Amino acid sequence: MYSEQVMDHFMNPRNMGEIPDANGVGEVGNPTCGDIMRITLRIEDDRIVDAKFKTFGCAAAIASSSMATELIRGKTLDEALAVTNRAVAEALEGLPPQKLHCSVLAEEGIHKAIDDYRARQGAPEASGG
Amino acid sequence: MYSEQVMDHFMNPRNMGEIPDANGVGEVGNPTCGDIMRITLRIEDDRIVDAKFKTFGCAAAIASSSMATELIRGKTLDEALAVTNRAVAEALEGLPPQKLHCSVLAEEGIHKAIDDYRARQGAPEASGG
Amino acid sequence: MTDGGRRLVYLDHAATTPTRPEVARAMLPYFSERFGNPSSLYALAREAKEAVEEARGRVAAAIGAAPEEVFFTSGGTEADNWAIKGVAAANRKKGDHIVTSSIEHHAVLHPCRALEKQGYRVTYLPVDEFGRVEPGAVEEAITDKTILVSVMAANNEIGTVQPVAAISEIAHDHGVLFHTDAVQAIGAIPVDVDAMGADLLAISAHKFGGPKGTGALYIRRKTRIGTFMDGGAQERGRRAGTENVPGIVGMGRAIELAVGEMPQNAPRLAAMRDRLIRGILDAVPDTRLNGHPTERLANNVNVAFRYVEGESILLMLDALGIAASTGSACTSASLEPSHVLTACGLPPEHAHGSLRLTLGHRNTEEDVDYVLEVLPGIIGRLREISPLTPER
Amino acid sequence: MTDGGRRLVYLDHAATTPTRPEVARAMLPYFSERFGNPSSLYALAREAKEAVEEARGRVAAAIGAAPEEVFFTSGGTEADNWAIKGVAAANRKKGDHIVTSSIEHHAVLHPCRALEKQGYRVTYLPVDEFGRVEPGAVEEAITDKTILVSVMAANNEIGTVQPVAAISEIAHDHGVLFHTDAVQAIGAIPVDVDAMGADLLAISAHKFGGPKGTGALYIRRKTRIGTFMDGGAQERGRRAGTENVPGIVGMGRAIELAVGEMPQNAPRLAAMRDRLIRGILDAVPDTRLNGHPTERLANNVNVAFRYVEGESILLMLDALGIAASTGSACTSASLEPSHVLTACGLPPEHAHGSLRLTLGHRNTEEDVDYVLEVLPGIIGRLREISPLTPER
Ligand SMILES: Cc1ncc(COP(=O)(O)O)c(C=O)c1O
Numbered sequence A, B: 001m002y003s004e005q006v007m008d009h010f011m012n013p014r015n016m017g018e019i020p021d022a023n024g025v026g027e028v029g030n031p032t033c034g035d036i037m038r039i040t041l042r043i044e045d046d047r048i049v050d051a052k053f054k055t056f057g058c059a060a061a062i063a064s065s066s067m068a069t070e071l072i073r074g075k076t077l078d079e080a081l082a083v084t085n086r087a088v089a090e091a092l093e094g095l096p097p098q099k100l101h102c103s104v105l106a107e108e109g110i111h112k113a114i115d116d117y118r119a120r121q122g123a124p125e126a127s128g129g
Numbered sequence C, D: 001m002t003d004g005g006r007r008l009v010y011l012d013h014a015a016t017t018p019t020r021p022e023v024a025r026a027m028l029p030y031f032s033e034r035f036g037n038p039s040s041l042y043a044l045a046r047e048a049k050e051a052v053e054e055a056r057g058r059v060a061a062a063i064g065a066a067p068e069e070v071f072f073t074s075g076g077t078e079a080d081n082w083a084i085k086g087v088a089a090a091n092r093k094k095g096d097h098i099v100t101s102s103i104e105h106h107a108v109l110h111p112c113r114a115l116e117k118q119g120y121r122v123t124y125l126p127v128d129e130f131g132r133v134e135p136g137a138v139e140e141a142i143t144d145k146t147i148l149v150s151v152m153a154a155n156n157e158i159g160t161v162q163p164v165a166a167i168s169e170i171a172h173d174h175g176v177l178f179h180t181d182a183v184q185a186i187g188a189i190p191v192d193v194d195a196m197g198a199d200l201l202a203i204s205a206h207k208f209g210g211p212k213g214t215g216a217l218y219i220r221r222k223t224r225i226g227t228f229m230d231g232g233a234q235e236r237g238r239r240a241g242t243e244n245v246p247g248i249v250g251m252g253r254a255i256e257l258a259v260g261e262m263p264q265n266a267p268r269l270a271a272m273r274d275r276l277i278r279g280i281l282d283a284v285p286d287t288r289l290n291g292h293p294t295e296r297l298a299n300n301v302n303v304a305f306r307y308v309e310g311e312s313i314l315l316m317l318d319a320l321g322i323a324a325s326t327g328s329a330c331t332s333a334s335l336e337p338s339h340v341l342t343a344c345g346l347p348p349e350h351a352h353g354s355l356r357l358t359l360g361h362r363n364t365e366e367d368v369d370y371v372l373e374v375l376p377g378i379i380g381r382l383r384e385i386s387p388l389t390p391e392r
């Protein structure tokens, strides 16, 4: 059902945890649907120097958060905002159709965390969704 | 499906054929239903001295005619008329429910042949059915 | 073939076929080892799921379909019931009329009758003396209320092959769905859903060397059809019930073998068939061939012997180790003559004397010799017993 | 149990069971040797027919029925579909209302929904927090239009055993037929059609050591019910389709074994069940038992872990060779939390974190040890990953 990449990121999640001095935080999903992701970012000079996640959800949700944080680490905010849910799913060697929403959730979590950072900086919002 | 007695009377029918100088003949059944029996009797002094059958039909029909002719040979007419379809079926160690009509046909064939004999003798009919 | 030393010549392959040993072997691991429920998540279950999908691919390949158009069922009867009742229910607003033939299997006719009781109307098309449906008759029968035309690919009793491509074209010209019962056709004639113009097509594994209790319904993409078996989300939510994994695996193997071997097998069976037909008609007077002289399944022999009754023939053959049939096995408990033979215009007494011999890939020329050796004597004996036989 | 050297602890017997080797062995001859079609006439066919009837006798004996009240189907789903749709169709003049529970298997719920689309009305009774239907609620729900009450004998997810005798009595007091889905009950609790007051009762072979794709519907004599599968005259004209002879033979063997061994097996499973429940609740905080504390199947463990999601648990268990489930296997592809747990009042996030372990007769105390050894660590790990876990 799941690719090797998904299973690897599920069994050995990268960047799991919470950044204590995060300056961008995004939480998406809701418990009714069985998926919640909390992304914490440490952003310096417009660049993501650290990204961590905590996820309540299925293997695809955990793997998507793990992969998404991997993909944005070290990237500028604009580069990070360009990481789509498709990029996450592709980096995971694909997701089953009924699990694609997990990669969407990861994208949303990152956008929300960056929005939060920009809001804290008094900057305009990064994205419409 | 069939008892050993049925199979024996089907594979080795007794009294098969037609009595050339029969004095009682009964034919029952019709080809649409797939069963026709023709019973020929030689009756002397109110006693069946010979009985033969020809049958178009299934194994149960052939076995019923064979058994029925066996049962009535040597019997008086009244004794023969008392041989019921149940007696035929019992002598055959039973018939499947959907094949019971074959034994009924054998009983009717005998009655019809005896009726025919009595009609030829100018006697009253033997039975109502 | 022998059965405990006793000779066994099995000539009833239209009723059922032995599961081919290689098919049974392929099924075996899925009973007690790879026994997972395909709907579950763990490795054992994924293994089962993969086996089901591999089988689906094989079935699809064999009939020229896409895998996602193949839905596994419990057999040909379920596939036919689903096709007919499912189309009727889902298209009720469009219309209430079904066109079928008078020689369909009961798995088609009886669902049609059930629908008639619910207010649907059904036209049962007549056939010619060889059992063929005239495509022109389909054209005439279709009304603006017609929602389905269902004509079988080949008949199970007399082996007549129907002009389904011509019939489906007419149905489609009128925007009407076309279903074909191809249960007898797999491995015997080419079956291709596009060439046949089938929107729905029913098959059954035990007719081509697979196990009993497994079949499939082909459903062309976008065909309007309701569910028949409601429950779990198996078969993409369209046919509920835990998958019969071993049966499905067996069906996949069997159809691949049957269709793969058809180019060699069909001509061999046809040669044996023709030798049987010629041999019987030559040796036994007052006998006729039922069904079409040329447009018939390679394995089907069906002859009517006058003056004798079929069950008697069967039992005498059985006593000599020959397994045969007198019409559809499904109706052998009934007293009525075969509806197929009657529809072909055979008078009941001839229909009662009909014998069906259907060949399979285990049969040999010796089997044919043996039948030709013993059958004329059996008919002779029964004719001696019969009061209908004319004196000579 | 090991699988190619890898440890395999199968704890999903409610989803399906391995076919017992002695059952598979009993089935084997009916594939390629005794392969006759039971409807045919010759010796080979009679042999198959006898095997089917012998199996029918075994099934009947196991549930306290007469053989002629047992009808073979393709599984539990077909048996439930037939019971519900068949009663609805045959009693339409009498009424249009069905009473069932909100925790039935989808094989009952979805036929009910299909009937609702046809204009029937269905009452889905609530359950208490342990998943029990209150017999009094049945009494209240019945109207003079009620034609069927259908309440399962035992639930497949939480193992709760229902008071079916009390419920059927109420149904009968009102002249209403009673159906029970006993798919999970065979071999686990006593099943007797008279004691349960069942007019109809569904079972499925693959849940008690038999093969997938075979089930049966018990129909009490004189019960008004239509046919579901129309076609040939099999099963005395009430369920068409060539019989799945090997499957039926397997079902007969399996039910005899399962019911015969129940007195020894059930207490053994119950002891393992209780050790699992206690062990899990003791080792893992913020965990609750789903289902009834005492009125539950001997083999069912179902616990809700807060802050984590079920699929993750399953996959981590799978990586360690433990096969389990998070609710009904049939619905594992769905994103919605289990309708059963929701009906018991569990909030969705707790329902999402539920784990079902169902024991079978191959399981050992070592299997229990192993689960208790690894499960707390898995939950701990997932809770570390989860943003919902409270800081301690
Ligand atoms: C033409 C045809 N259709 C349908 C069926 C029914 O198939 P099954 O026996 O798998 O239910 C049969 C065989 O019985 C058949 O010959």
Ligand SMILES: Cc1ncc(COP(=O)(O)O)c(C=O)c1O
Residues within 6 Å of the ligand: C240, C241, C242, D014, D074, D075, D076, D077, D078, D080, D105, D107, D152, D154, D155, D156, D181, D183, D184, D204, D205, D206, D213, D215, D330
């Ligand atoms: C309670 C219950 N009813 C019905 C079914 C359906 O049975 P089957 O899988 O044989 O179709 C199941 C199992 O899936 C079940 O657990």
